[in-house]
Amino acid sequence: MGIRWPRILTPTHLSQIISTQTNPLTALQIFNQAHQKYPNYRHNGPVYATMINILGNSGRILEMKQVIDQMKDDSLLKESNFKAAYQLFSDNCWRLEVKSRVKSLNLLMEGLCRFKKSDLALNIFQEMDFQGCYPDRESYRILMKGLCDDGRLNEAIHLLYSMFWRISQKGSGEDIVIYRILLDALCDDGKVEEALEIIGKVLRKGLKAPKSRRQRLDLSQCRDGEDSEATKRLINEALIRGGVPRMGSYSAMAIDLYNEGRVDEGDKVLDEMRKRGFFPSLPMYESKAEALSKKGRVSELIEEDIKEGTCVPSVRLYNTILKCLCNAGDSELAIGYLKKMAKQVGCVANKETYSILVNGLCKDGKYIEASRVLEEMLIKSHRPGAETYNGLIKGLCSIGRQYEAVMWLEDMVSQGMLPDLAIWNSLVASVCCKMSEIEMFIMNSF
Structure with missing residues (x-):
């Protein structure tokens, strides 16, 4: 195996090595050899993710499952061992040689909250101070969601108050997402009066809104509490209109609403910020496009913003629009966007872009066009996944293009990918059908 091993191996270095391998089995062999060559080396999450993606994209499902099982065995962070992971932290966090990091502790808290262990997550949060490791906005967001999901609203309210004198002292607009988690939970629990009391404190102490703006708000419609969704909408509007106009507040609120699929409310935030x-x-347009695509709607409004010049699209935004068009059966229109990307400076189509287009064209039965896009994809040095190859080969066989199908099959196998059994069946059936046609032609000729 022609690779040059470094004197000291790090997970980042190993990720780079296996990513450059054209054969997924070679990458897996290097991945497994790392432990033998470097006894003190251990894989981390990103290395496992890289290896799993390589195997998954090449159709090596069995090997991918083995790596996933290996990752589970290599970590305490699975459902059965969360208490053990917490105990390990509690027993050793006070040691001088142990350096706690906010990112690692946030990950542990998020795992605990996911399995309804917000009480243990709260203990870790409280221990942070003693480690000289101060919770950040993400720490508060994770714990606030965990406490609210577990119905521990009293602890969640106390957590909110601690935010006021810690991370919200300057009235940061991004904190609005965390405030919404608690306010929504109170409304869902029927505690509307308490939510209205807290929103006043949020505007005053959290968002540092001036008194003149707070006095303009009319929340009397919220007090009946009969429709919790309507109440939450009014509270969201109060958070936006009552606070000091800030880009951070608008962005955080809009992205949060779009991520929840509440497109109309997100659009209201965009309208309000334009007025200001x-x-x-x-990122707001990207979140909006994602939300629209999940609802099966083509992003006409975003297209208008692109034409008006108020939005310079990114690769991620284009990919979302392409996905939406292909899902709607407009793959030919999607190809036009690929040409637009080529003309836009700094917006280069990536592997995901081409994969979306090839799969979309195959879904619409346009296999010749899909073959051309796949050729361009390879010219740009992007390697397709096994699923992309399988779909195109099967489609070419169905329209009698056996030669192109075999060419793509050879290319697929040369990259260490395993075609599905159905692909071999399609190819054999297509060839047999072609031969029967030839025999019939010969017989008719005589």
Whole structure:
């Protein structure tokens, strides 16, 4: 195996090595050899993710499952061992040689909250101070969601108050997402009066809204509490209109609403920020496009913003629009966007872009066009996944293009990918059908 091993191996270095391998089995062999060559080396999450993606994209499902099982055995962070992971942290966090990191502790808290162990997550949060490791906004968001999901609203309210004198002292607009988690939970629990009391404190202490803006708000419609969704909408509007106009507040609120699929409410945030002289950011458009695509709607409104010049699209935004068009059966229109990307400076189509187009064209039965796009994909040095190859080969066989199908099959196998059994069946059936046609032609000729 022609690779040069470094004197000291790090997970980042190993990820780079296996990513450059054209054969997934060679990458797996290197991945497994690392432990033998470096006894003190251990794989981390990103290395496992890289290896799993390589195997998954090449159709090596059995090997991928083995790596996933290996990853589970290599970690305490699975459902049966969360208490053991917490105990390990509790027993050793005070040691001088142990350096706690906010990112690692956030990951542990998120895992605990996911399995309804927010009480243990709260203990870790409280221990952070003693480690000289201060919780950040993500720490508060994870714990707030965990406490609210577990119905521990009193602890969640106390957590909110601690935010006021810690991370919200300057009235950061991004904190609005965390406030919403608690306010929505209170409304869902029927505690509307308490939610209205807290929103006043949020505007005053959290968002540092001036008194003149707070006095303009009319929340009397919220007090009946009969429709919790309507109440939550009014509270969201109060958070936006009552606070000091900030790009951070608008962006955080809009992205959060779009991620929840509440497109109409997200659009209201965009309208409000435009009135205040702000232009929506690219991440906001990306979140909106994602939300629209999940609802099966083509992003006409985003297209208008692109034409008007208020939005300079990114690769991620284009990919979302392409996915939406292909799902709607408009793969030919999607090809036009690929040409637009080629003309836009700094917006280069990536592997996902081409994969979406090839799969979309195959879904619409346009296999010749899909073959051309796949050729361009390879010219640009992007390797298709096994699923992309399988779909195209099967489609070419169905329209009698056996030669192109065999060419793509050879290319697929040369990259260490395993075609599905159905692909071999399609190819054999197609060839047999072609031969019977030839025999029939010969017989008719005589």
